[in-house]
Amino acid sequence: MSKTTQRSTSRREFLRSTGRVATASAFLAAVTPRIYAAEGNTIRLALVGCGGRGSGAVGDALSSKAGPTKLFAMADVFEDRLQRSYKALNEGFADKIDVPPERQFLGFDAYQKAIDCLRPGDVAILTTPVAFRWVHFRYAIQKGINVFMEKPVTVDGPSTRKMLELAEESERKNLKVGVGLMCRHCKARWELYDRIQSGQIGEIHTMRTYRQQGPAGFTGPRQGNISELLWQVRHYLSFMWASGGLFQDYVAHNVDECCWMKGAWPVKAQGSGGRCHRGDNVDQNFDHYDVEYTFADGTKLFLYARNIPGCHGEFASYAHGTKGSAVISTYIHTPAKCRIYKGHNFIKDNLAWAFPQPEPSPYQLEWDDLIDAIRNDKPFNEAKRGAQDSLVTAMARRAVHTGQIVTYDEMLNCDEEFAADVDKLTMDSPAPVLAGANGIYPVPQPGILKDREY
Helix, strand or coil: CCCCHHHCHHHHHHCCCCHHHHHHHHHHHHHHCCCCCCCHEEEEEEEEEHHHHHHHHHHHHHHCCCCCEEEEEEEECHHHHHHHHHHHHHHCHHHHHHCCHHHHEECCCHHHHHHHCCCCCCCCEEECCHHHHHHHHHHHHHCEEEEEEECCCCHHHHHHHHHHHHHHHHHCCCCCEEEEHHHHHCCCHHHHHHHHCCCCCEEEEEEEEEECCCCHHHHHHHCCCCCCCHHHHHHHHHHHHHHCHHHHHHHHHHHHHHHHHCCCCEEEEEEECCCCCCCCCCCCCCCCCEEEEECCCCEEEEEEEECCCCCEEEEEEEECCCCCCCCCCCCCCCCCCCCCEECCCCHHHEEEEEEEEECCCCCHHHHHHHHHHHHHHCCCCCCCHHHHHHHHHHHHHHHHHCCCCCHHHHHCCCCEEEEECCHHHHCCCCCCCCCCCCCCCCCCCCCCCCCCCC
16 A cells, blocks of 8 residues: 555645545544433533645544534635535534524624634634734733643744743633644653663764655635735645745644754754745745754754655654664654554664554544533643644744744844734735735745745
């Protein structure tokens, strides 16, 4: 079987998999005792951002063994996206969907209306493009609402500083906050982490991580009567202000799982990248990035990202130590199939340990942990770590885009803000970035633009 056919269903693929979701829901209903059966114990959910990731997160929340949960409000700027999500979720979880038209909200202020439908102890699910994350998180904190938010959570230095301040505020209010870096809830990775920390592969000196696949996040010229702003929101991976770009979005898990195993964040990054095959695409993304991270002790993490057709593909992470090596992830995010080898050749004779298969889904486990923390008032707040991972990813992106070495502190204190007034956007607002006379949006120019990314 090829690697392509081994792919697991991700949140992004949720809307294409409603039949399987319905089957899973029926199975869970049959085998899971309803410990909290009374209506007063039901945790209400508000979905802010109704794309595939948001819909998939709702599916995981509604399937939590720590339930019951109920979807109570929805918000998006696109009606077609909201309705598609509502239809898919209703097919899979009809008895757990209570979102009449009066609790379906549209527009850039829809998040406020959806969150206003919740009570303390409920959960706002924030899965819009990342540019809006701090805005929505701030409002949820003001309302005393628990949060689940997708990764990444910031795109630049200023938004990271805002998110770190909000993380502290959410902790002071004892709010429970989950971030969609679900690999941290993976049982296979946890056992691997324990083994690495106990010295089974010795001192880590080198790490490698890859996300090399076909084209994604690229877009051609704007079409139809849609406004420039809404066009960019709909194609958010194409625009730095909305998502931090394809690189920021796609390698967040790779960076996080490697830094977790190392037990530290890197202190600097350098790298290179460019645009090889563009066709009629006019977006801001490079199609390949090669990055060298350095940790405080000199350990290196090499990251290779590529979105070019016809090339070798790999989606995995590795750690090399003085006594052996480890496979952190094998392909996609789950199953990780974590393994430890006696040497640095990944051959059967060198295998020292492998996590038994099958593995429970980390997408589900992160929701089980969050709901359990809410019900039992356990410490649970991943906002700071989510912001740090986003900053480290942006640090590498900025190093490639400017052609300079960028340190952790420089990235954190950087003043370049892609969308300073994102909290003021309305349906009539101009877009934060505009195409040039040639129809192409501003792109990085390494070595020429040294103090800004585009």
